[in-house]
Amino acid sequence: MRKKKAIHYGARKKPDYTRKQSYRFSRRALLVGGAQAGLFGLLGWRLHQLQILDSSDYRLLSDENRMMMQLVAPSRGSIYDRFGALIAEDKENLRLLVLPAFCKSLPGTLDALSKIVPVSGATRDRVMRAARRQSGYYPVLIAEGLTWRQFALLNVLAPQLPGMRTDRSAYRKYYHSRPMAHLVGYVGMAGKEEVDLDPVMRLPGFRTGRTGVEKTFDRELRGSPGSIKYEVDSRGRVVRELGSKPSTRGRDLVLSIDQHLQTVALDRIKEHRVASVVVLDVVTGGILAMASTPTFDPNDVAFDVNLERWRELSRNPDHPLNNRAISGQYPPGSTFKVVTALAGLHAGVIDEHETMSCPGGYSVGRKRFRCWKAHGGGINVHEAIKQSCDTYFYETAKRMGIDHLAMVARHLGLGRTYDCGLPGQRAGIIPDQAWKRANLMEAWYTGETVIAGIGQGFVSSTPLQLAVTTARVATGRAVLPKLVMSPEEKAEPWPLLSLDPAHLDMVRSGMIGVVNEPGGTARRSALEIPNMLMAGKTGTSQVVSFHNEHKLSAYERETHALFIAYAPADAPRYAAACVVEHGGGGSAAAAPVVRDVITEALLRDPAGRPTFVANSDAPPAAVAAVEPVR
Template identity: 80%
Template sequence: MRKWSKRAKALHYGAKKKPDYTRKQSYRFSRRALLVGAGQAGLFGLLGWRLHQLQIRDSSEYRLLSDENRIMMQLVAPARGAIYDRFGTVIAEDKENLRLLVLPAFCKSLPGTLDALSRVVRVSSATRSRVMRAARRQSGYYPVLVAEGLTWRQFALLNVLAPQIPGMRMDRAAYRQYHHGRPMGHVVGYVGMAGKAEVDVDPVMRLPGFRTGRAGVEKSFDPELRGSPGNIKYEVDVHGRVVRELDSKPSTKGRDLVLTIDHHLQTIALDRIKEHRVASVVLMDVLTGGVLAMASTPSFDPNAIAFNPDPKEWRNLARGKDNPMQNRAVRGQYPPGSTYKVITALAGLSAGVIDTKETMRCPGSYAVGRKRFRCWKAHGGGINVHEAIKQSCDVFFYETAKRMGIDYLASVSRHFGLGRTLDCGLAGEKPGLIPDVAWKRRALFDAWYTGETVISGIGQGFVLTTPLQLAVMTARVATGRAVLPKLVMSEEDQFEPWPLLEVDPAHLEVVRNGMIGVVNEPRGTARRSALQIPGVQMAGKTGTSQVVSSRNEHKLSPYERETHALFVAFAPADKPRYAAVCVVEHGGGGSRAAAPVVRDVMTEALLRDTANRPAFVANNAHIVPSELASAEGTP
């Protein structure tokens, strides 16, 4: 048997163990390599799939995103539509506005740039703060308005200095100019800077100096007057600097508006009431519903606040004692007083609780339980509906209202346009108030009492109306049709008679004759305000409404203790074409303060023949067909 040395044995057994160890190491290495290789293959596969998705499947989407980063879109403000009166006189239009802007990104020092500009153009501390805030909030490449309304000398000098003042930019925009500003202020309104909520709705509001309608027709028809913005496409570099202009789309000018207002009559109406502290006048065409004049005093000039307003003057207007910015013709709510007796008479005749033959005795007061309601005049003897309207007898209408009840009186009132907004084209119109049993239960949680019906019959108590509503009421009484007011002519309008009211024409005739007696017969309450035009009569109704109670009277000034004065009228009485209303706050008696105003305005309208003259036709405008302006006849 072969003998092995210790060394040989060690080598022999070691040789046998080595392959087993090697196999184990090789197995471990192969498993790790497989896992690593699989992981690498998965990652590369995922990367390849992602590259395929980005470069092939989603390439169009990312191409658009890259273009958006490369292309900057800048809006171009549209020119605002002009506003004309019914005969083509310009009321509001855009004028050239020379402006100064800065681009903060190109300024070496924005405060330094503003200091340099202040040597040519006044830059107030408020303006400086505004510019600095805007520069911090938005991109430095977006222009910030510094000043506008520059003179041509300032504009030229700044253009010469432009190379020496980095970041400065000059441009030409537009500002709003108002003609016949004070007479037309309440109707046309004014434009101003957009509020925060509006800026978020429409991007065009963010343009430097862009203005939107804040009141009047400018606000009600702002979307049409504003037009559509254009745009300019610029190619920009990675820092947002403009490289070149790629494309442009011009803006579309806003639509022009033609008002039903005659600025000549409007001026006369305002001049006629300016002697009163607070008053309003409305003149309507009873056939078309067009408002020919709507004046309110105190008034304001929109030019003072629409462009570069003086903060002090703005505060005086906004906080004025008599609120000069309020259009009382649509926002003033007054007890109609005796002018409401026209409705009470119609309601009583329609309900059958009175007729033309019935007479009532007026002792000068009327008792309801222990409460006694007085008449403005102790008539004595019998009085019928014609004389009651002519002489404005309170007792007659107390009894009429009591017989029919408040609910029926309220329904007839609403049928004649009272107690609701009329949507004439002005924002903020008040609805007035025509009370009934359900209203009091809902609003005051109380029952209705007979005494409240009685006092409502003469236009007092809870009853409230606006001058515009009284004008519509008068137009409906004059025509027997559901006339509605409008301030803007429309090319879609066609001359079609308004729908007939659900009222007996004979009852309307009784009331009209009573209104004719008010102005033209002896003992009529407005006898001294008859028209001085040969062959033409005016029909009307005076009103005097109490506005304070005896309990509070001692706390008020002599002016505030006075009653409101009202007068409603239509003319010609035999062929109505115009309806007019005047309300004088704390003016005293309607026959003394309001009736002469209506007489003068009505006289001018009849002599000028406003409603029958051809209307203005403008391009790109809301217009009225010429046949509407010359329509004649009554329903």
Template identity: 40%
Template sequence: MRRPGRENGESQRRISRRALMLGGAQAAVVAALGLRMRYMQVEEAKQYRMLADENRINIRLIPPARGLIFDRNGILLAGNEQNYSVVIVREDAGDVPAVLNKLSELIPLSQDDIDRTLKEIKRRSPFVPITVADRLSWDDLARVAVNAPALPGVSPAVGLSRHYPLDKDFAHVVGYVGPVSERDLQRQEDPDPLLQIPKFQIGKVGVEAKEETILRGKAGTKRIEVNAVGRVMRELDRTESTPGSNVQLTIDAALQNYVQARLAGESASAVVMDVQTGALVAIGSAPSFDPNKFVRGISSKDYNALMQNDHRPLLDKAVTGTYPPGSTFKIVSALAALHAGKLDPQETIYCPGYVELGGRRFHCWKHGGHGKVDLQRSLAESCDVYYYEVAQRVGIEAISAMADSLGLGIRHDLPLSGIASGLNPTKKWKQQRRHSDWLIGDTLNAAIGQGYVLSSPLQLAVMAARVATGRAVEPRLIQSIDGIDQTAGAVPALDLAAGALSGVRQGMFGVVNGRHGTARSARIDLDNLRMAGKTGTSQVRNITAAERARGVIRNEDLPWNRRDHALFVCYAPFDAPRYSVSVVIEHGSSSHNAAVIARDIMLQALYGKLPPLTAYPAHQRKKIEEEQKALQLRQLAPQAPARSRA
């Protein structure tokens, strides 16, 4: 049956409307897709390009070359040597244990090395390169490079590692570097990204630690393209790292070597200071150790040997060790009394060998006493009774204040680890620390450098320098940074009368050059190089009344660790001072032992080489000649700094 024409027309109109609506909807969808595609491809092109690139481009840090350390003459003390290593990146490696097992077939890699690497990988971000092995040979590195396609995420690396060419001579001064530890990171408020690089080396002790910021330098970056398995395809661009600054010390490497050689066999320290500038030209501590072992990772056997050594080689005795200064402290007591107007240099005090105070006897080192003693003789012959009287006149507060002004009991600002403050005791200190009142006997003991008084060899050298010049000279260790001089400005004069200093200096001259001086055997036998000094012996044990009654046991008959410490401080030449020297020998028994070492060091400093035998007393020259031949001294050649920012 055929439909009427009117119905057919209506049906076609409905179809046309639906077709138009459907077509409009399709057009709208296509338009929306087009607009979205335009937005993504044009408006957001940069963002999506970056996201795409991050899937195939890595950014890695370029460690900087660590700054070099030189002595005052340009001799290299801490340098960098080439180091071949292999690193692995977790996100590129896939099955890390399997890759490490393959790697162990190519280079020496123990199970401990593998376990350590796996542990380190878990602690670090997946994109951080982890050092699997370092200090490899060139052959080992070449094998890794050739087999790179079979080792995803593994790549050979060539970097720098610290090296100390003069090893033991500068172990305590320069210090050493080592891998960053968790403790190192915890001490940093805003850690440098470089510190996140496994096995990145930072200073641990000494100048290396204290000048870490300027020695480290700044990291560079490089963008590299990697393939699907993480293999590096090419380097896209890089920003070079900034090397650390070069540091030049005031230390003279040749003199430092002599000091270490001269102290060999002792548990001792010595400090040599330029009295005019405060420059420290030698800081010796014996015995020493090889810092290169710590850089490479010291073995348990070697570390335990250092820790168990009763001479404590890891301790920098020159700045960290503190000792009762013994009779060297009489310089302080004398100046305190003279400054306070409580003592006339020409006045004599009678010494019968002891004084009685509060029912107790305070003995002089000379059993029979010195008789009548004035200031110069009290220093030259080191009379204790004279200073017992001085102590009662001036009191502990004035003595402590004078010690402060001479540089004792002060933590001097130097880039060294563990600098000790020492101790100049006062009444207030004892009340706060010992919860007891100060006694007059405490003052008598302090006046001769015993009791609570403690000083470091560094402080004793500063004291001698200040007495020699009459100025508040400060010790310094840094000569220049990248060629820029670090010399301090003018040094103020001490608040002391010239007459007071003159009297003490003459007494110190008598110590070494007087007929009955306690260090006469350590004199310099040249008029233009005469030395002034002061001996000291500090007890490490109590001597009871019963022992005194039956006879004090000689140091030589005591165990080593119960013998007295031996000390000596000096400066020379007497008429035009250039250097001060302090020497402390732990359990060295007699101050004579410290005095002869100090004399030898002083002559080496003054001449800049082994001195002529004519500088020594005639009867000692043959023995001195033999000692000089036995010394193991280095032949050193200066090396110019690699760069300068001056």
């Protein structure tokens, strides 16, 4: 048998293209695997960062999404007069709100609510706009000041009115409202520019101070808001309450005002169309009364505002919302002669022995300045003040110059505002050469100095400034007005004025003669209290020129009437100033007002009685520096 020959098949070599494909596949797999490993590594690092490194931050964000913080409005502090008479306080306010997210139909809900509580077209539009602008789970105010019957009926029908909510808040109630209106002011809704300054301003119906003490001390009166923490679901609906922090009530304020004297002052000037009067305690600087007419009722504009009433107030040509005692700027007229006399004595251009003759006028160049009457004979400083001789003060002002007159006037409290808690003050004008160059770009003329010497021309002041000047002349000290009292503040004497006491005595003697001596311009307004004298100075200021006189009514053409006074003359305690717009002569219109108000102050003696101390201390008003006379 033939043996088969064994055949050995050796390993064959792979073709080159096979080897290349295998190499390419291995490299691709390596790259893909590396990329996958990198991605998984990056994912793992990111998960580590989110879950471990940044876990506290995301836990906080999660809690913020889960929890909602709602502010609780604080109760506003009360305001009292110096004897504890309540002037302003917070009262319970029953309100109706709606949560648009829970309403099946917001217009339908408003229609249903209007059957119980009147919902005007303007209110409906406001609610619809608010619902579109903000979260549907944020309450929108519909009405406030509900009666108890309305409040109870709404709560009974609450299951049938989804989205409706009632609550209790507070509104501001003002007592003795018309006499105290300009001093205390009123509260109102925050403006658009104020809403972003404090989150509490966004609370439905929250009010802030708009004028007067309510505005100046708004932060102290407002207090600190509380908060309630809720747990909410993903749609913002409240699940449960987690905790709360109570709000802190605002601080109470005690004013230096005597409410009774304030009412007497307002009643006394109501017979005039536009007038104001200020009474100061010359020892402490406390403002005892500050009345301005026409006035208004802050309850009409602070809560449940009637638009027709607001339009009537804002469009009234006599501007009842303005406090004339601090914002009315008037030529002081002859009341300024007290300043001119002191400035002339201080400059050494006059003395108590020198006399001047009064021919009924005074000439500067070709300009003739008349005196209100032809005195004749010799007149010294005492008679010049008592009889209010214009010529004497024309010459005095010309001798010393306007710069020295302005310096003394500012030292006596004119031409400035006071940090006493009253916003809206005007500084008036005490002109000098630098003032005219800066404001009018013109040189100063001698005739302007002469007319400034009797309180006319560019000179203007407010009733509060005139009262301060009177207090400074009466005491010889740099008295500053104060409106808010603090039990922590110690009564210390005011700094002495940089004026010679002998000069002050000469001027005081002339002011006593104005009221109490024959020939005095206010002789008919002497006090009727036995053994007590009042010192004062009348003023009548011209307010129109010959060129525009024919364009004005008879009332507008009439002069302003002014009077300043202090009493008792031998131991001053009260100073007062009164301005009656277009009132005629100061002796006929303003002097009787001051006499009656000071008489009431002396008989009642508010400065001599113990004052009320509130539960929470009021912040003392800042005291400004006194400008020295050199």
